[in-house]
Amino acid sequence: MLWKFRLKPTKSTLFVLLVVLLTVVVWNFLTYRSFNRRHFDQIREKEAYFISKLSHLERDIKEEVTANAELLDRLRKANPFINLPKGKEGVFPVLVIACNRVSVNRALDKLLEYRVNATKFPIVVSQDCAHEDTAKVILQYVTSHNISLVKQPDTSEIAVPKAHSKLVSYYKVARHFRWALELMFVHLDFNAVIIVEDDIEIAPDFYEYFSATYPLLHADPSLYCISAWSDNGMEGKVSGEPGRLYRTDFFPGLGWMLEKSLWLELRETWPATFWDDWLRAPDQRKGRQCIRPEISRTKTFGSKGVSNGAYYTKYLQHIKLNTEFVPFTLLNLSYLEQVTYNQTFTSQVYSAPLHEDPDVVFHPLANNDTAVRFEYSDKPRFVKLAGTFGVMEDFKAGVARTAYNGVVTFMHKGKRVYLAPPPNWGGYNVSWY
Secondary structure (H helix, E strand, C coil): CCCCCCCCCCHHHHHHHHHHHHHHHHHHHHHHHHHHHHHHHHHHHHHHHHHHHHHHHHHHHHHHHHHHHHHHHHHHHHCCCCCCCCCCCCCCCEEEEECCCCCHHHHHHHHHHCCCCCCCCCEEEEECCCCHHHHHHHHHHHHHHCCEEEECCCCCCCCCCHHHCCCHHHHHHHHHHHHHHHHHHHHCCCCEEEEEECCEEECCCHHHHHHHHHHHHHHCCCEEEEECCCCCCECCCCCCCCCCEEEECCCCCCCEEEEHHHHHHHHHHCCCCCHHHHHHCHHHHCCCEEEEECCECEEECCCCCCCCCCCCCCCHHHECECCCCCCHHHCCCHHHCHHHHHHHHHHHHHHCCEECCHHHHCCCCCCCCCEEEEECCCHHHHHHHHHHHCCCCCEECCEECCCECCEEEEEECCEEEEEECCCCCCCCCCCCC
16 A cells, blocks of 8 residues: 655745845845955956056057167168169269368358259268268258168278288278169169269269260260369360360369169279279270269369379379360260361361470461460470479370370460370380389
8 A cells, every 4th residue: 555645845945045145145145245346356357457458558569669760760760771762764873972171161151052953963971981070061961851861881990001001991881882873773773873982073064964864975985074174174284165175095084974784894803902093904994994074073072082182283283174064965975086176186186286395386476376285205305394284294004194095275365275195196005104
């Protein structure tokens, strides 16, 4: 027999159960609430922590951006591969070779004053020596006139032969030139560059002159440079013809243009020192000439430099700087083409009457010849004649300054003078140095 029992809860039992149930519910509620409060507090704490971190991070990023902007600005001013013009057809940068001459401002002022097209003729100053005062002067132009400054990175001392212990500066100049030309032609890819130094003042038609003569340089393989300098362009030694130009076998320098093709030819054998005399040697010149003006388009104001003022007092300070603007780009310069020039110039020289004694020719009672010729067959005769007339007497690799086919021409007391070898001249004698 299956017995079934049913328990009937009493009121007291129900009350106890209700109290227990309420206690459990309340306890769970309080526990849950307490847990959530701590959880939310932790969330709020973490939120505040991350907000603080983000604020600091934002501040650090802003500081970093500002620092990077300042660094980039300094790099643009000092790094050779930032903020520099790039090679383009028809753009001819002016490369200013500078070192420790604070008067570089004089050169820069004229370059900026006479420049009519900043895009065609960007100015790049390359400084050696790490001379701070000079750098400060140049930086003023970088910020105010948008020129570029690069710094030759290798300023270390150079070991030189004992015999050249006092000529270290010439080695540093050669090193600087090589670095700067490599930068302009190889890294920046310019087709042609005009080079001046930090002690050069230019004439008003300096840019016009190079604009007009560049096509000649580019088209004629018998030319290897255009120079704005006239070695014998002293007052009284030039005519009143500022538009007159010549070919010369002597490399003048002192404001000159060369093409990339020449640099690629020279770069591997560039000398450790005396780069300009090296460029005048037969192995480099290879029978080529430069174009130069009758009246100089540049003038040096650097009485002191690596050469310690050699020739400055006697010759260079007396160079006449052209003041009359010549519209060369409107002129016909075809007379400077080699075949035409050879015929015309040779005819002019050897049709001039030959004289022996300058004192007789330039006596007040002498004849009225407008052009005269004096002949030399050896170095002593040339030096004596040059000394008599007050023109430069020295030779480089057998070539006298301004000479073309051995002929040196200038003005003296209103007459055109030709110091010329005999008509059967056999060429330059490299032992005349």
